[in-house]
Each structure stands twice: as C-alpha cells, then as structure tokens.
Amino acid sequence: MTRTPRHITTPERRARLALRHRLAPGTRAETPEAVAASLVALHGTDPATVYLAVGARLADSSTTVPETARALYEDRTLLRMHGMRHTVFVFPAELTAVVHASTGLAVAARERAALLKDMAKAGAPDAAWLKEVEGSLLTALARRGQATAAELAVDEPRLREQFVYAAGKNYEGVHTVSTRLLKVLGVEGKVVRGRPLGGWTSSQLRWAVAPEHPELDVVEAQSTLLHHWLAACGPATEADLKWWTGWRVTDVRRALTTIGAEPVTLDEGPGYVAAGDLAPLSGPAEPWAALLPALDPTAMGWQGRDWYLAPELRPALFDGSGNVGPTVWWDGRVVGGWAQRPDGEIVWRILDREGVGREAETAIGAAAERLRGWVGTTRVTPRFRTPVERELAG
Numbered sequence: 001m002t003r004t005p006r007h008i009t010t011p012e013r014r015a016r017l018a019l020r021h022r023l024a025p026g027t028r029a030e031t032p033e034a035v036a037a038s039l040v041a042l043h044g045t046d047p048a049t050v051y052l053a054v055g056a057r058l059a060d061s062s063t064t065v066p067e068t069a070r071a072l073y074e075d076r077t078l079l080r081m082h083g084m085r086h087t088v089f090v091f092p093a094e095l096t097a098v099v100h101a102s103t104g105l106a107v108a109a110r111e112r113a114a115l116l117k118d119m120a121k122a123g124a125p126d127a128a129w130l131k132e133v134e135g136s137l138l139t140a141l142a143r144r145g146q147a148t149a150a151e152l153a154v155d156e157p158r159l160r161e162q163f164v165y166a167a168g169k170n171y172e173g174v175h176t177v178s179t180r181l182l183k184v185l186g187v188e189g190k191v192v193r194g195r196p197l198g199g200w201t202s203s204q205l206r207w208a209v210a211p212e213h214p215e216l217d218v219v220e221a222q223s224t225l226l227h228h229w230l231a232a233c234g235p236a237t238e239a240d241l242k243w244w245t246g247w248r249v250t251d252v253r254r255a256l257t258t259i260g261a262e263p264v265t266l267d268e269g270p271g272y273v274a275a276g277d278l279a280p281l282s283g284p285a286e287p288w289a290a291l292l293p294a295l296d297p298t299a300m301g302w303q304g305r306d307w308y309l310a311p312e313l314r315p316a317l318f319d320g321s322g323n324v325g326p327t328v329w330w331d332g333r334v335v336g337g338w339a340q341r342p343d344g345e346i347v348w349r350i351l352d353r354e355g356v357g358r359e360a361e362t363a364i365g366a367a368a369e370r371l372r373g374w375v376g377t378t379r380v381t382p383r384f385r386t387p388v389e390r391e392l393a394g
Helices: 010-020 032-039 047-055 061-074 093-121 127-144 149-155 177-187 218-233 238-245 249-258 311-317 358-375 387-393
Strands: 078-082 088-092 162-165 173-176 191-196 205-209 262-266 269-273 289-292 327-330 333-340 346-350
Touching (some): 047 358, 061 078, 061 358, 149 177, 346 387
Antiparallel strands (some): 162 173
8 A cells, every 4th residue: 555645844844954954042063063964065165155154053153263174174074075066065074985976976087088178179288198297296295285286386397287278269268287187186086175375264275185085886875975965954856856966867766766765745746855754843942043154055955945935035145156145044944135244244134024023133133143253353255246245245
C-alpha cells in the first residue's frame, strides 16, 4: 500500500529554517565551525559574507572576527574552496573531500581544457610547458606556506606570461598565466585561499597548498553531500536540489534514491526531506529577527524562494545577476533590507509590512545594534550591490 506523502506547510518550513540555521533565540552556536556545519557551506565569493553570516548566528557575536579567522587560517577547520555551481564557498574541513569529488572533478576537467584551448588559440606554450610551470608553482607555494600570485611570480617568472583571450571578439582581453592557472588549481583541489592581505573584508587573498584528502567515489560523495544539505535545508524540491548542487537531474535523482530521501508535498508541489526527518517540528518559542548579509546561505539556499521572500521584493533586494543583498528577516521571512553608512551606522528599511509591528521593529533594531557592536569601525560594502542597499548606504 502506497503511503500518502506528508504535507509540510510554509509555516513549518520557516520553523525548520529558524531552528536549523541557528537564527531563532536559543539556537545560536558557540563556534564558527558549528555555524558552518549547520548550513553545510558559507558563501565565500565576498569574504565579508563569511564573517557576517557567522556573526548573525554566534551566541557571542563579539568573538566573530577572531574566532572565524582562527578557524580559517590557524586551525584550518574551515576551508575556502570552489564548490557547487563553480562558486567559492567556505566548508567544514571534513566535507572538503566530499565537495571535491561530488562537484569539483567535472568542473576541474573543463577548466583545464578551457585554459589549454585558450592558450593554444593565442599561440601560447603547450600543456607540457603549463605542467612544468604548475609544478614549480606548487613547490614554491609549499616552501612559502602562503603567498600571493605576485609573490609566486618572483619564484616562477613564467607565471607573468600573458596571452590574448577571445581575440577579435567584443570581450577580448589579456589573461595572465598565474591568474588562470591558480583558478584551475583551486577547482582541482590542489590549492585553497589563505589569509587576506588586509582585514577581514579584503578580497585580496593569499594562496596555500590544499590539505591532503582522500579520493572518494563520485556517486558516494554526491549522496553524502545531498544528505547533509537535506538535513540542514530540507524540505526542498528537485529543482532546488539541482540548482544548489549544479548537478544533472539524473545525478540528483540517483542521490535521492541512494540516501532514501522521504517524499513530501509542499505548497508549491512535490519535495523531499532526509530519511527519518518526517516528524512535525515545533516552531521557535518566540518570534525572531535577523540581519543577514549579502549572499547569505539562508537567503540563497533554495531556487524557489516564494515561501520566505515575496516575489515583489526581489527587484529591490537582488542585483541583475540574481545575487541577494543584505536582508532583514522577521519570524521566518524576508521583510526588508539593510546597509551600513559611512559612519558605521546600520540602517534598515521594511519593504513588506505584513505582520511587522512594534515588536518586530524593536527586535530588528536590537539585531542592528548587535551587528554594529561587533563590526565596529570596519566598513562593509557588499561586492554585489542592490538597489535598497545602495540607497540606504548613502
């Protein structure tokens, strides 16, 4: 007899989000490692996002900067590397082998082939030359510990070689071997991002040799990653899973079967939760407010976002490429945006007044003060700016 899938309502989805993403009172984490484990991955394209996402979820936000730096650069329990959708994320160290096998290998092969093809078109040296330069680069990097591309070029001058990309096209440009090769090595899991040249918001990062990790079976790794994500973010639709992983739909379906994912129904249609995760979940004891950064993993967690973000808010809160800006949350949904002014003040605006009364505004104001308390005088400007953030920042 076929069992009727359980229906998970939008309010229950919001309750799961609040508790599992450590946003509700009483759920905040003690360490950045615990935050990352709860979310599976922190978006790392904008270095400030990592710290702001952690700070929003730590029990003691005053420790955000030193503790996140410790995890990233001293203990290396968190690693910044290429992951899903050819995007840079910060992962718990124990997941790096899983991510590399499940999403990195196929992308890496394409990236190296593309580099060799572009170099050949430009009349640049061949694959043997590039392999020799790669070996020299990795040797120099191991000797230095961490280094910038410019520092590595002192040890291996061939890294300064340039070649024309897309000659004759309107997007023609000149690429440097160091830039393209380091990108390929990052996707291949041979190097990772290291300490920034400046403060915690700096986008200028050193490179380091990647820690050794076991080579995993691709199918097994995909199943493991999908299980982690469904446990943190389920329920989700097949479209959500395909979008977040960047895999083919056949890979998603195979992994769902392998992990025994449970089918459910959602307001927007069929979905899945991790095996054993069908029990109803009680919501937080009280409403909650949060100020989450641009590219936060909760705001960017699903392709279908109508259950927590009204479609009419998207033009104000997203840029033209689909990157979300800083968002204001009240009790499980996005209700506005925020920004930091040049003097450090955190300002916010409610864009959706439904259910947002005095209690909500008081809680949002307190979240803004909490944020300013640990950010201090550091100026934070999102890499991908959105209409509301630009307007509020002044």
